[in-house]
Amino acid sequence: MSENKNTLTSAVHDLLRRAIIEQALKPGMRLPEDTVGEQFGVSRTIVRHALVRLENEGLVITRRNRGAFVAEPSREEAKQIFEVRKCLENEVIRMLCLRMPENGYDRLQAHVRQEETVRGKDGPVSIRLAGEFHVLLAELTGNHVLVRYVSEVVLRCSLIMSMYARSHSSDCAVDEHSQIIDAIRAGDAPRAMSIMDHHLGAVAGRAELSAQEDSIQSILSHYGKELAQ
């Protein structure tokens, strides 16, 4: 996933992103510029740029003169992200059913095999691989814009899962990945989309299950209107 240009900013960017996705940095956690910079041995300038990018990706939020925090997507936000993700991934499927590149199936199956080697483990690696399957699908369309957006929503979904889900339970995910490949190979777009919907629905569903506190902001914003001055 995007080993960008060989600049320090990009390096810090990737590192922080991984740390967030792998849940080392928990949602809501503060990210003071000089603390982070100290850790990585770079100046605040670099961290600053990296944080700006992360904010654009929706993985962190920054409040003026307060600093950056790991994003805490509300349930509403989560729902919206999943909605968009479903739309985008359906488009991916539609396109791949029309035209799958040369070694597309080989690459997909190689990826699934890789996922199977970490089957059962809920560690950072399986989280990452599960996401990368969807990104790989998008890459096979050859549409770079689509790749970027899919990457982004997949990342944000990972963050959401880390907040709301008790486990990624990647077992069933791998099976469904295989089924999606089969459906695409059969040129059966509706079936592939249906599986994908179920796949994402299951993911989103697990998020609903674990009843948990929503972010303070989203809770209070609901009541806040009443004492608006």
Added chain:
Amino acid sequence: MSENKNTLTSAVHDLLRRAIIEQALKPGMRLPEDTVGEQFGVSRTIVRHALVRLENEGLVITRRNRGAFVAEPSREEAKQIFEVRKCLENEVIRMLCLRMPENGYDRLQAHVRQEETVRGKDGPVSIRLAGEFHVLLAELTGNHVLVRYVSEVVLRCSLIMSMYARSHSSDCAVDEHSQIIDAIRAGDAPRAMSIMDHHLGAVAGRAELSAQEDSIQSILSHYGKELAQ
């Protein structure tokens, strides 16, 4: 369109974006950090941050140690952007047919009326309004993620048009906007999508080449005044 946080960076960001969209800054034009900063009366730091954001939006590209340039989307890239845009806008229509918010139609028609007041003029205003119609549609879905992506592709499409189209010919666009509203009101999603497809297809269809030059200073001096505190 996103009057972000009240920070200088955001101000410069918005200004540059407008300048690009309104074709004051032509594709391929260089954007030296200190030249721009000088014009706006801010330091390179600010400009730099703004350029990073613009790069994320796909409106500029930066080459290491070379600087930033207004993006020059290739025809292939243009095709891909339109593909994604079509997908996203279809989703918008699908959602709006299911549920249109309270004063949705009022807002849409107000916007169309506004577009009609500049009918026939191919100036910056009509370009901006044409784009904002689509953003407004997205906003009515209430899905902020969708809004962001639609905004982005609409902006990039404006840039593409400024490269390849000889004129936006907004006349027919306004009519089609009305037709889309009508179709949505009738709950006829397929028809609305069909019109939208035609609408975007027509936009994408006008593909001719053109090139010209102008000095950075004279262009930016026009936008710079607005930063006056």
Added chain:
DNA sequence: TCAACGTCAACTGGATACAATTTACTTGCG
């Protein structure tokens, strides 16, 4: 005891200074 006010520390917003890299021009040699 509690609330309001004032001071203080921490951190970000922004500017400037310095280092590294690339480009372009010039000069010298074949």
Added chain:
DNA sequence: CGCAAGTAAATTGTATCCAGTTGACGTTGA
């Protein structure tokens, strides 16, 4: 006269520095 190498100018990459803002803590008065 042309090409190549070296050098200088321009511009970005990075670090450090100063100022403004915000939140927290402690103090004081009712």
